[in-house]
Amino acid sequence: NAGVTQTPKFQVLKTGQSMTLQCAQDMNHEYMSWYRQDPGMGLRLIHYSVGAGITDQGEVPNGYNVSRSTTEDFPLRLLSAAPSQTSVYFCASRERGGLSNEQFFGPGTRLTVL
Amino acid sequence: AQKITQTQPGMFVQEKEAVTLDCTYDTSDQSYGLFWYKQPSSGEMIFLIYQGSYDEQNATEGRYSLNFQKARKSANLVISASQLGDSAMYFCAMRDHAGGTSYGKLTFGQGTILTVHP
Numbered sequence: 001n002a003g004v005t006q007t008p009k010f011q012v013l014k015t016g017q018s019m020t021l022q023c024a025q026d027m028n029h030e031y032m033s034w035y036r037q038d039p040g041m042g043l044r045l046i047h048y049s050v051g052a053g054i055t056d057q058g059e060v061p062n063g064y065n066v067s068r069s070t071t072e073d074f075p076l077r078l079l080s081a082a083p084s085q086t087s088v089y090f091c092a093s094r095e096r097g098g099l100s101n102e103q104f105f106g107p108g109t110r111l112t113v114l
Numbered sequence: 115a116q117k118i119t120q121t122q123p124g125m126f127v128q129e130k131e132a133v134t135l136d137c138t139y140d141t142s143d144q145s146y147g148l149f150w151y152k153q154p155s156s157g158e159m160i161f162l163i164y165q166g167s168y169d170e171q172n173a174t175e176g177r178y179s180l181n182f183q184k185a186r187k188s189a190n191l192v193i194s195a196s197q198l199g200d201s202a203m204y205f206c207a208m209r210d211h212a213g214g215t216s217y218g219k220l221t222f223g224q225g226t227i228l229t230v231h232p
Contacts, residue, residue, distance in 0.1 A: 031217065042118075042205055042222035043159075050217050058219065090159065092220075099147035099209050099218055100166055105159035 002026050004106035006091050012112045013081040021076040021109050023091030029104070030096040032074040036060065036087040037108075043090060049074055050096070081113045116141045118206050118223035125228050127196045134181070135191040135226045137206030143167075146210035148189040149220070150180065153203040162204075165189060193228075201230045 007022045025032065033048035035058075045058030049068040063085060065077040074093075078085060091106040117140040127133035139148065150162040165173040165180045173180040181190040193200055206223040 033220075035222075040123075040224055042224045043207075043220075044222070045219055048217055048219070056217070088157065092159075099145065099211075100164050102161050102164070103149075103220055104161075108157050110157075 004091055004093055004104050006089075006106035006109050008109060009107065010110050012114065013078070014114050015082060017081050019078050019081065021078075021089055021091075021111075023074045023076065023106060024072050025074075025091075025093040025104070026072065027093060027095075027104065028071060029093035030071065032068065032091065032093045033058070033103075034064070034066065034074070034076045035090045035092065036085075037090060038087050046076065046089075078111075083113045085111065086113045087111060116208055116210055116219070116221045118208050118221055120206055120223035120226050122226045123224075125226055127193075127228065127230055129198060129230055129232050130195055132192060132194045133196055133228065135193070135204050135206075135228065137189045137191065137223060139187050139189060139206075139208050141208060141210045143210035146208055147218075148180070148182070149207040149209070150178070150189075150191045151205045151207060152200075153205065153225070155202070159205075163191070196230045198230050198232060201228060203227050 004025045030051045034046040035043040047066040049055045089109045092103045094103045095101045119138045146167045148165045152160040163175045163178045177194045179192045203225045209218045209220045
């Protein structure tokens with residue numbers, strides 16, 4: 001199993017550009033989510049999905065869109081990049097249900113917006 | 115609202131000594147789970163240990179143990195016999211069903227940077 005994979009690893013954008021961060025998992029997990037990590041603030045939830053076709057907003061959703069057409073893929077779209085979106089982005093997945101189910105994280109994408 | 119607080123921005127420990135990383139939490143749910151993750155300088159998130167709110171015994175995983183004090187709402191991570199490879203950022207996180215969602219959002223603390231000295 002590859003686990004959770006993310007592409008690209010690094011990206012530099014100019015203000016106003018759009019792009020899609022890719023996330024895929026091969027563990028057949030129903031739950032997937034996107035987090036951003038900023039210095040001194042831990043990880044904050046952007047959007048999440050509880051299954052194909054079902055998504056919802058997390059704590060910091062503004063400026064981001066998601067869709068979930070398959071169980072495996074959960075792309076994150078930046079509509080018009082802003083310097084405030086400079087961050088490290090993590091995709092995660094886990095099995096449905098159970099508070100104890102471990103969340104598996106991808107390796108992260110480091111995004112810089114100039 | 116759910117909240118996780120890690121009050122130690124940085125901690126230092128001598129190799130082979132034990133160290134405790136503090137974590138306090140706040141939730142209105144009776145049923146919740148507490149997690150600790152390690153993030154080395156390479157950036158990946160590594161799951162260490164889990165404690166459920168109804169678990170009567172403190173969780174242990176090898177050199178990691180979780181000192182769970184429910185009445186005080188604390189879930190401190192204890193690392194015994196520290197190794198140089200333990201130098202990393204450590205995050206405490208909580209999952210509950212506050213707000214009635216089935217998803218169970220994971221809320222993270224700000225993290226503690228642990229440095230192990232030889």
